[in-house]
Amino acid sequence: MTARPVARVLLDSPLPQLDRLFDYAIPSEWERDAAPGVRVRVPLRTAGRVVDGYLVERVEEEPGDRPLSELDAVVSSVPVLTPSLYALARRAADRAAGSASDILRLVIPKRMVRAEKAWSAAPTPEAPVVEPSSTAWADRVLAAFPGLAAGIDEGARLAVEAPARPAGVADGSVTVGAWAELLAAAAVHTLAQGRSAVLIVPDHRDQAQLEAALAARVPEAAVVRLDARQPSPARYAGFLRALDPVPCIVVGSRSAVYAPVHAPGLVAVWDDGDPLLSEPLTPGVHARDAALVRQELDGCALLFAGHTRTTDVERLVAVGWVRDVAPARRSSPRVVLSATREGESRGARVPSAAFAAAREALASGPVLVQVARPGYAPVLVCAECRRPARCAHCAGPLHAARPGAVPECGWCGRAANGWACPHCESPRVRMASSGSERTADELGRAFPGVRVIIADGEHQVLRVDARPALVVATRGAEPIAEGGYRAVILLDGERMLLADDLRIGESCLRWWMNAAALAAPGSPVHLVGVAGPVARALATWTPAAYARAELADRAPLRMPPAVRVAALDGPADAVRRSIETLRDDVPEVDADDILGPVTGTDRPARALVRFDYGQGTRVADSLRSSVVSDALRARKAAKGRAPGARNTLRVRVDVPDLDL
Incomplete structure (x- = not known):
């Protein structure tokens, strides 16, 4: 038969x-x-x-x-x-x-x-050849971190704090961060051994720096770009190139961590604390977690690099799963904690010390001023009672596009003509905060004759030249300056720290350190109006110590990443059934670790489940079975009434914040 x-x-x-x-x-x-x-x-x-x-x-x-x-x-x-x-x-x-x-x-x-026909018709590319000069350069860069090259060769899991300074590419045409030079050297070292490297970065700015750092070191055909910003044909062509049975270097965003390269030898993740590396679509796997899974399956090296250290990576270092690689010589930017002096107004936005540093630096090059928000006046309040000004139609926050302009709603976009405060009936508003445009306006008056450049979501600027200029940028949108900034002023730090977020301290430290790393060596970095542990970590440049302290504080409270957290959203009865099933399947999950379910008028019920890492497989299996059961139940209930029933229970594992 x-x-x-x-x-x-x-x-x-x-x-x-x-x-x-x-x-x-x-x-x-x-x-x-x-x-x-x-x-x-x-x-x-x-x-x-x-x-x-x-x-x-x-x-x-x-x-x-x-x-x-x-x-x-x-x-x-x-x-x-x-x-x-x-x-x-x-x-x-x-x-x-x-x-x-x-x-x-x-x-x-x-x-x-x-694209598929072109790939099928083309001959298999030859294995890229790395010139001895590029190999020697890579070894020299990696030698600044004793044990890093050996760890890559043995397929270890590694964590490094990248150098916080600008660096020039091989031909001197552009300036990139020294971190890009480090990751490029690790990739060149891997490619020279006949293995592929996958480099994961948060956005296109970081991607451009890596590509510039690699351009003069390896053949152009050896570098494959994979990200969602590419046109569909180019992205598919890059994916097919990764399938070729020859090694390559993939540079891409979060989904590129899965790139099916030949003979993977290195997966490197840059700045894993950036929220752009967290996948918003189901099932929401963070690039860091996918990289950990891939390293375990493929046996390749895994490198976490950043100016800061996330608590997630620090936990892995603490349990011995990831090896910390320290530099042979430690260097950091010159950070100054600026506060108002005696005789100055406490409301002064730029203290005299930071103002003087900016004036002195403008004589030789650009100065970076980081602010919290874009726009002119992101927040308006009643001029009499100081309550937030809200839209009469949707209760959204009002903001001003320019001085004297009619306030507009940030949610529905309606103009608030004839607005009056519902509490005191005052028709007047005042500006309660300064965005990038207002800050640029104020600094432009303070420094007449100096170029002022705005860099934010609406005004994207990737690079600035070495001529004197005031660059006002929102966090994460800072352009790269040729040769580095001659001074960096970090404003609105106190307001940033007030955000209702479990990880706001980590986030602020990351924003500030990434901005400080753009300063030229020896240039001052002024953090304005902030004190406490985060400011001390920046001033002493000890992000790993701050991450360890954060972990120690969260462990008794059972907050992530000391434990894993799953969020369940859906109808109240479906959430309750899922919790009951979980208690039967994993009795070790304590009742105190199940938060909710909480119901609201504008959203479905939500429950949070905290669980230890050792319980992860059983908890995930139980929650998955509940999702399948609920989908089958919904399909049966809708049979004959709807063409396609959707599952109503949604589960997301590894929620970074406890937000009910």
């Missing part, structure tokens, strides 16, 4: 109950093209339609009584889903109580026929 070929297919579906492999018979017409990893279309009898999927594996099965539907079509003969990519997606999804297809939807770009 002849064995029949059977394809095991993962459906591309958001329905959690379909997150498993389905068996399909391979008809003779697709016998040749139905290889593991290709895109296929298969019938889904329960839905009465044809759906897309990936052929994960192919097996030979003895003919029997089990009826099997046949593959409808092989969409493409290109194996885009490699075995290692499927294993990584499956493992990451299971850890996050999610579906593998949801992860693959973020990783594998939409098929572009023209």
